[in-house]
Amino acid sequence: MTLGERKIRILMAIIDDYIKNAEPVGSSTIVKKYDMGVSPATIRNEMADLEGLGLLMQPHTSAGRIPSEKAYRLYVNELMKQKQVGNAPIADIGGVLRTKLDDPDELIREIARIVSKNTHYAAIVTKSQIRKSTIRYxxxxxxxxxxxxxxxxxxxxxxxxxxxxANASIAQEELDIISKILNKNFTNHSIQEINIELIKKVGAELGEYKNILAPILEVIAGTIKAIDKPDCSVSGMNNILDFPEFSNLDKARDMMKFLDESEGIFKILNQYPNDSGKIRVRIGSESGFSQIDQCSIVSGSYNINDSMYGTIAVIGPIRMDYLNAVALLENLIRQVNRL
Amino acid sequence: MTLGERKIRILMAIIDDYIKNAEPVGSSTIVKKYDMGVSPATIRNEMADLEGLGLLMQPHTSAGRIPSEKAYRLYVNELMKQKQVGNAPIADIGGVLRTKLDDPDELIREIARIVSKNTHYAAIVTKSQIRKSTIRYxxxxxxxxxxxxxxxxxxxxxxxxxxxxANASIAQEELDIISKILNKNFTNHSIQEINIELIKKVGAELGEYKNILAPILEVIAGTIKAIDKPDCSVSGMNNILDFPEFSNLDKARDMMKFLDESEGIFKILNQYPNDSGKIRVRIGSESGFSQIDQCSIVSGSYNINDSMYGTIAVIGPIRMDYLNAVALLENLIRQVNRL
DNA sequence: GTTAGCACTCTATGTTTGTGAGTGCTAACT
DNA sequence: AGTTAGCACTCACAAACATAGAGTGCTAAC
Known part of the structure; x- marks a missing residue:
C-alpha cells in the first residue's frame, strides 16, 4: 500500500491533532491548522479515500475522522520516523537507580515511578531473574x-x-567456622542444587553445630524464592483518569482492576521475552485483552548484568504520544542496561 | 442530647440501610424492612424531629433521608457499640508479617495490602522511626x-x-580488624552523634586503612537517613471507584491525586501522634481537606518494639462500615504491636 | 484535479411533559 | 397525647421532542 504524499500529510495531521485534542478532526480544521493549500472539499475527498483504506473512521456521520488502529500502526512503523522528538525525553537517572541496585523490588518501583512521571501515562515494570539465582556468599x-x-x-x-x-548462644568465632563450611559447600550453587546428599555432607562437616543448618537452609530457600519470583510494579494509574477516553467510569475501573491484577499484564509483556533494546508497540486491541483494548502499550526489555531482566512499559490511551513514549523508553532502557 | 429509644432505632435503621445501599431511606422502607410496628406517618414525624436535631438530611424534598456527619459521629461514638461485629474481622497474619520485619518499607506495604483486601476500601499505612536510629552492628x-x-x-x-x-583489595582478616574498630566506636550511636571529633579518632585508630572510612560513613549516613525517612504506602485505591458516591469522575480523580501525594495524608494521620491502640475516626469534613470531604478515615497507631511506629488507616466513603473497619483495625494493630 | 454550493445526517443541547417516590400537614381515631 | 389515613405538594428523573451546528457526500462548474 503506497499512499500519495498529500494523503500522508493529511493522515499525519489527523493523527497529530487527535493525539492532542482527543476529538474527531474535520476537513476544515485540517485546512486551517495545517495549511494544506487546498480547500476542505479536496481534503474531504482524500479523507474518504483514507477511510476506504481502513485508516480513518467516523464515530458518526456528522463527525470528523479519527485514526484507526491501522493508522496508528502505520504511524508507528513508518511515519513517526520523519518527526523529531521534542525535548530530551529524560534526564540522566543512572545515579538514582544505582542506589537501588541491591534491592530489585525497590529498583523496579523507582523505574516505574520515573516513567509515569515523565510520560503522564501509567507505567509498568516487571522483573524476572535470567538464570536461577545462585548463592555467592x-x-x-x-x-x-x-x-x-x-x-x-x-x-x-x-x-x-x-x-x-539459635537455640544456644554461639560465639562469633564459632560462627565464622560455620560460615566457612557453608561457603565452601554452597557457594555458586543454586537452590535446586542443594539436595539431600549435599545437606547430609554439610551436616557431617558441621559436627556439633549441625542443628543450625535447618533454620539457615530455610532462610536461604525463602530468600532466593522471593528474589526469583517474577514481580511487577505499576505506577501512575491516576494519570489514566485524566484522559477523556476513560471518562466512562466502568471502562476506567475495569482497566484499573486489570492493571492491579498483574496476571494479564505479565502475559502481554512477556510475549516477546528477550529482545533487549527493541521497543514494542501494541496498539489497542492488538494486546488481545478487552479490558485494555482502548489502550496502547509501549514496552521494551531491559537486562541488567545478565542476572536480572524484565520489561518496562508505558500504557496509555490509543492516541498516545508514541513518538515521545518510544524515545523515552529507548533512552531509559539504555541507561538501565548500563547499570 | 438524649434521644428516645424509638428515635434511636429509626436512626440506626437509616444509617444501616444507607451504609448498605447508598440511597436515601424513606419512611415506608423503614417500616417494611425494619418492622417498627408503627405506620410510615409516625416514622415521618420522628424523622422530621431527627432532621431538626441535625442528624438527618434530605438531598431534596421528595427524597428519603440520609444520615448527617453528626449522625455518623453519634453512631461511631455511642450506637455502634450495641451491635455485634459479623464474622472474625481478620485472620492471623502475624506469620506473614514477621517475614517482612527486616524491611520496614516492605512491611507497611504488606499491611496496606491486607487492610485494603479485607475491607474493600483504600488503605494507608505510614511509618516513622520513634527515636533516631542507632547503629547496632x-x-x-x-x-x-x-x-x-x-x-x-x-x-x-x-x-x-x-x-x-575499595581502592585496593583488602583481605577478610584486615576487614575484621576494621569492623572491630568501627563497632567499638559507632555501636549505639545515632548518626547525629558521629561528629568530626569521633571521625578523627576512628581515623587515627584505623591507621593505614583510613581511606576506607569515607565511603563507609557515606553508606551509613545514606542508609540511616532512608530508614528514618517517614514513608507511606497506599493500597486498594481501585476500591474507591466502586462506590456510587465517586461516580463523579472529577471528585474521584481529585481524591486519588490527594492520596497519591502523601503530604496531606501525613498531616491528617499524624494529628494524634502516639496513642497506640486507640482507633480514631474522622468523618467527612472532619479531616479538614476538601478533596476528601466525602470520605471517612478510620485510623490507629501501631508501635513495633519501640523502634518503629506509624498509623494504619482505612479510607472509604462516609457511609463506611465503621463497625467492621474499627474491629478490623483493632485486631490488626494488636497483631502488629505484638511483632 | 479542484472547489463552491447545498442537501443531508447525526449528535449535543435545551425544553417540555409525565411519572413516581417521598414528603408534610390535617383531621380523625384510639 | 400519640398514631394514622388521606391528600396535596414537591422535586428528581426519564422520555419525548425541538433546535442548532458541525461535518459530511455529492454534483456541477471551474
Missing amino acids: IQLINIDENSVLLVLVINKDIVKNHIFK | IQLINIDENSVLLVLVINKDIVKNHIFK
Missing part, C-alpha cells in the same frame, strides 16, 4: 545472645539478610 | 577482589547492606 554474624544474623549475597549484587534465633 | 565482608560488602544492623532488627568498591 554466606556470612553468619552474632548480634545478640542468641540472635544470629545471616547475610546472603546472591548473584552479583543482591544482598539479603535475616535474623533468626 | 557493623560488619565488613570481602566478596570480590575489591568489592566490600558493608552489613549494617540498625536498631534491633533492621539489617541493611551495601556493596562498595
